[in-house]
Amino acid sequence: MITVHFRLTLGLLFLVGDSLPEPIQCEENQSSVTATRSDTVYLPCSFRPDRQLDKLLVSWQKKDQNATLVVHAKRQGGEAQEQQDSSFINRTALSPAWNETGNVTLQLRAVRTSDSGNYTCFIRAGQRPRICASLQLIVNSGTFLIYAHLSTWMTILFLPLMKIIL
Template identity: 45%
Template sequence: MVATYPGLILSLLLSTGISQAEAIVCEAKDQVVGAREGGEASLPCYFKNVTAPKELLVSWQLDLGNESIVVLAEYQNGTRSESQSQSFANRTSLPPSWNQSGTATLKIARVRAEDSGNYTCFVRDGGRHRRCAHLKLSVNSGASQPHGGPLCATILFLFLTKVPT
């Protein structure tokens, strides 16, 4: 005869962070992402659907300290939320089949210096939000070239090819 302890099983599920109602499992990674001003930034976010999704929503937010702004919020049918910050309008996108692949990587086009900051990717299925990524975007203006660059190479070439007088 096998004895079952439903309270113990529920306790173990909750202590491991898994609940019976969870439909989304995140592959969260905290990392720093670099981008060049004027270029494109790619902020990765990955999740898995454990059950058939009811109403998936991916929401990327930028932390401004006392508040957060919505960078992009998109439902599984491709409809975007109207709460998107105007500073990111027409510059952000998700992969076309993010709701099937589980890849909700945010692309930011024409990156600006003011885009630097801490970004969080939330995935919602029904009423529950899951934090699936927390990333820091560091935007480089491109003005400095710490590893040399074309100007440095030209100066070095001229120096090395100078004929002694």
């Protein structure tokens, strides 16, 4: 009798727990972002909390070939929860009021070609983290743009000269 009562209670707890509304509602975000080397890029991520949440944590991570790197992590109250990868130190930021507005867009400064890859924005309120954005960052070296502009200028400058010679 005690075993049946325990199983019934445990089963009801799982049902009630699954039917509770999610404390974090993520908003739509784009699937890829393109940047040019040495620029500043913004990786979008936002959420709408249903109520005032304690112990809110945001963590941006990059999937690397061999590991998952912590790009930026911030807990409500300001202190970082996880160890930031050394390649991102002093290059990342979130909005100062991120926990009030729900805007956890990551600012990544001085973009490098090695920053190209897949990024994930995790939001955690309580025990379960939720993925609010998963996107790919594509970093162009910018060399092609220089050559494109150079050939345009060469055409503009040499075309009148060609008319004079011919």
